[in-house]
Amino acid sequence: MAERLSAEARKSALAELPGWSETAGRDAIARTFTFKDFNEAFGFMSRAALVAEKNDHHPEWKNVYKTVEVVLATHDAGGVTKRDIDLAKAMNAIAGQLGVA
Numbered sequence: 001m002a003e004r005l006s007a008e009a010r011k012s013a014l015a016e017l018p019g020w021s022e023t024a025g026r027d028a029i030a031r032t033f034t035f036k037d038f039n040e041a042f043g044f045m046s047r048a049a050l051v052a053e054k055n056d057h058h059p060e061w062k063n064v065y066k067t068v069e070v071v072l073a074t075h076d077a078g079g080v081t082k083r084d085i086d087l088a089k090a091m092n093a094i095a096g097q098l099g100v101a
């Protein structure tokens, strides 16, 4: 099982993850993505879902029209692990391909 990152390791990982931040009251990371329209938001979710399923590591997320709110944590570990950082990186790359920095 992946190990929870220390607060220090989490902070330095977040420094390299534009848009992501720690969540209040819970060991997790979060980002809200805003796309051009629903089609792009759902396209992002479709692509991210394939990565998540491939890695057996899944986001908590909510879509409203063109926004997608994502929270990542490793439930088995009770906090943020490298698996969350890797998924966050992949999500940023997918969003980047869709024109969202």
Ligand SMILES: C[C@H](O)[C@H](O)[C@H]1CNC2=NC(N)=NC(=O)C2=N1
Pocket: 056, 057, 058, 059, 072, 073, 074, 075, 076, 077
């Ligand atoms: C059995 C299966 O491997 C686990 O339930 C996986 C699935 N996806 C998961 N996703 C996330 N984010 N955290 C987990 O602990 C987790 N566990």
